[in-house]
Amino acid sequence: MHSKKGCSGSKLLFSHSSPKRNNVCLCGDFNAVRSVEERRSTRAQSSVGDVVPFNRFIEENSLVDLPLCGRNFTWYKGDSTSMSRLDRFLLSEEWCLVWPNCLQVAHLRGLSDHCPLFLSVNEDNWGPRPSRMLxxxxxxxxxxxxxxxxxxxxxxxxxxxxxxxxxxxxxxxxxxxxxxxxxxxxxxxxxxxxxxxxxxxxxxxxxxxxxxxxxxxxxxxxxxxxxxxxxxxxxxxxxxxxxxxxxxxxxxxxxxxxxxxxxGNSINYLNVDGLIVEGVIQVREAVFNYFCLLKS
Incomplete structure (x- = not known):
């Protein structure tokens, strides 16, 4: 499963239905944020009137808002004085049960003022799992x-x-x-x-x-x-x-x-001295170097 979204003002709905469940993926530019931290502006007071109704919409429809990897915002003003996280994937609980390792990543922004978002299943191999008794x-x-x-x-x-x-x-x-x-x-x-x-x-x-x-x-x-x-x-x-x-x-x-x-427990990327580190090998190396510095 791999989806891409990068168009301003667009909303797409993907669904996979069966008699017993309804797997829904809603994505696009919602032109709204979920918290004050998702909007940054040079103006003294930034509008956050959309926070409450947008959160209510997500809760009433039992949608899952995945963490964003790669960066904190998806929309940037031309002079970079204002930025917001307006774009996102919203998934139904049934979708997350079928694909529990879904991950949304914001990629490099081109000519558009919005970053392209990718939704994929994270199947990174972190090595053998610990043995557990049931x-x-x-x-x-x-x-x-x-x-x-x-x-x-x-x-x-x-x-x-x-x-x-x-x-x-x-x-x-x-x-x-x-x-x-x-x-x-x-x-x-x-x-x-x-x-x-x-x-x-x-x-x-x-x-x-x-x-x-x-x-x-x-x-x-x-x-x-x-x-x-x-x-x-x-x-x-x-x-x-x-x-x-x-x-x-x-x-x-x-x-x-x-x-x-x-x-919540997955480590998709790390911020190392202001640089974003992604990938299994790179994240492992960053963690190893960090604890080596602590030990020394």
């Missing part, structure tokens, strides 16, 4: 015994720290494969059970179900409940909402919080 794993039958057996069968020679490091590393890959087998694609598996239950219930409206079909209907209901609980537990833990009860069924809300956390 609370719901303990609810899956056979999980504890799998961990015990796998740990015992790992035979590694060397000194203590090396052995522990290698065992943990190999357990990480083993648990990843176990997760794919037992806990992956939970929404799809839940939907498959629901469809089977619907077929049997439709049949029961006309005919008497056999004992095998009744037993399968009861077991499918139990499986739906068990898988739904696992899916909610995973979403709850990944969202890190400790103030909500474990088992809350509002998975969509959990995913929305998780997507917002990812956007």
């Amino acid at each position: 609370i719901c794993w303990s609810d899956v039958p056979g999980y504890k015994q799998f961990v015990i057996d796998k740990w015992r069968e790992l035979s590694i020679q060397g000194w203590g720290r090396f052995v522990l490091q290698e065992k943990l590393k190999r357990m990480k890959f083993a648990l990843r494969e176990w997760h794919r087998t037992h806990v992956s694609n939970l929404p799809g598996r839940i939907q498959a059970f629901k469809q089977r239950v619907d077929v049997l219930e439709t049949k029961a409206e006309q005919l008497q179900l056999s004992d095998e079909e009744l037993a399968f209907l009861r077991s499918s209901t139990v499986d739906i409940h068990s898988l739904s609980r696992l899916n909610t537990s995973i979403s709850w833990q990944q969202s890190r909402l400790s103030w909500l009860k474990d088992g809350d069924a509002n998975s969509k809300y959990f995913h929305a919080v998780l997507a917002a956390r990812r956007r």
Whole structure:
């Protein structure tokens, strides 16, 4: 996914609709700002009367305003005495659930007084992710015994720290494969059970179900409940909402919080001595040099 916008006074609406969700991306020059900091002028008092209605419009429509990367403003007066952030992408929550790594970047301004904006999915590879345990794993039958057996069968020679490091590393890959087998694609598996239950219930409206079909209907209901609980537990833990009860069924809300956390924790660029540093390698080097200076 890659979109570009750079025309003054224009508004574009991209949408991807399905029977269950509506993914909307609204972009353009809104000729309004969300805060006083988004407008700078040499005049003593700059007009900010559009702040309240514009924020109300975004909140009432449950739109997500992504952080702007590359610069702070998107519109510049010819003599650079006034500047504002008038251009932006506004995304629906459903859009952010499908593409959680969306990023909007302001590029170099040409002849226009507006900067071109790019919306893309940030898939930068920052290296291996840390190993995390999911609370719901303990609810899956056979999980504890799998961990015990796998740990015992790992035979590694060397000194203590090396052995522990290698065992943990190999357990990480083993648990990843176990997760794919037992806990992956939970929404799809839940939907498959629901469809089977619907077929049997439709049949029961006309005919008497056999004992095998009744037993399968009861077991499918139990499986739906068990898988739904696992899916909610995973979403709850990944969202890190400790103030909500474990088992809350509002998975969509959990995913929305998780997507917002990812956007907030992502480091897309750094300001180093007045210069904007972008890219994985450049940002890593800037962070490394900063802490080297602190250490020295």
